Amino acid sequence: MTCSHMDNSGSVDLLYAVRHGQSTANVAFAADELIESDDMTIELTELGERQAVAVGRWLVSLDPDQLPDLVLCSPYLRAVQTWQLAEQELRAANRTVPCHRIDQRLYDRSRGQLKHLPPAAVRERFPDEPAKEARDPLGYRPPGGESFKDVAERLRGVVSDLRAEHRHRRVLIVAHDAVVLFLRQILENLTDTAVLALAEEGLAGNGSITSWQRTADGYQLSTYDQRTHLPDA
Numbered sequence: 001m002t003c004s005h006m007d008n009s010g011s012v013d014l015l016y017a018v019r020h021g022q023s024t025a026n027v028a029f030a031a032d033e034l035i036e037s038d039d040m041t042i043e044l045t046e047l048g049e050r051q052a053v054a055v056g057r058w059l060v061s062l063d064p065d066q067l068p069d070l071v072l073c074s075p076y077l078r079a080v081q082t083w084q085l086a087e088q089e090l091r092a093a094n095r096t097v098p099c100h101r102i103d104q105r106l107y108d109r110s111r112g113q114l115k116h117l118p119p120a121a122v123r124e125r126f127p128d129e130p131a132k133e134a135r136d137p138l139g140y141r142p143p144g145g146e147s148f149k150d151v152a153e154r155l156r157g158v159v160s161d162l163r164a165e166h167r168h169r170r171v172l173i174v175a176h177d178a179v180v181l182f183l184r185q186i187l188e189n190l191t192d193t194a195v196l197a198l199a200e201e202g203l204a205g206n207g208s209i210t211s212w213q214r215t216a217d218g219y220q221l222s223t224y225d226q227r228t229h230l231p232d233a
Helices: 024-030 046-061 077-092 119-125 129-135 148-163 177-188 192-201
Strands: 014-019 070-073 099-102 170-175 209-215 218-226
Touching: 014 177, 046 077, 070 077, 077 099, 077 170, 119 129, 148 177, 170 177, 177 192, 177 209, 177 218
Parallel strands: 014 170, 070 099, 070 170
Antiparallel strands: 014 209, 209 218
């Protein structure tokens, strides 16, 4: 899509982050089951599709000055499907459709050889890894994977680009729970201890909405893990 927004229109005033709808991997993990699949190709479940539609209807309900004018999406299929279904709702309601970009930096945390393994399988196949992770939850790298600090580092580039953005005033990110969590750390200057406390309370749910408003001091959290728009399971 060719961007029609004028340069130097101002800084990003509103930032939204949506976690993708429920995926087949989410269901398998909750059931302590192993699935063999490429992270890039994991799809939404039927519930995940309905959650994505609900995100679209929530977007339709926004006032024009609250509606995103740019969407940055993870390259993973479950995130792409979430945005596509939400976008369909905007089009059906004759609302303005935002510019759209796939941003490769917004992919989910890579767990390497532990990919898609539920906790019981990790303990069986990689008995030394749980203790390593417990000693350094944010810095721990699974074999062949990346740490949460690695996720935060690539997201710093995304945030830096947003702070330099002068074509779009309201941006929606469609990605993953780890992305939402570490956007919070970066935008709100949270300590590692605060991030771990947030993770302990529970990560952003499928189809949930988190938002920040720009202030004179940076970005202030408006909503976190909002789910009131979502259908019942």
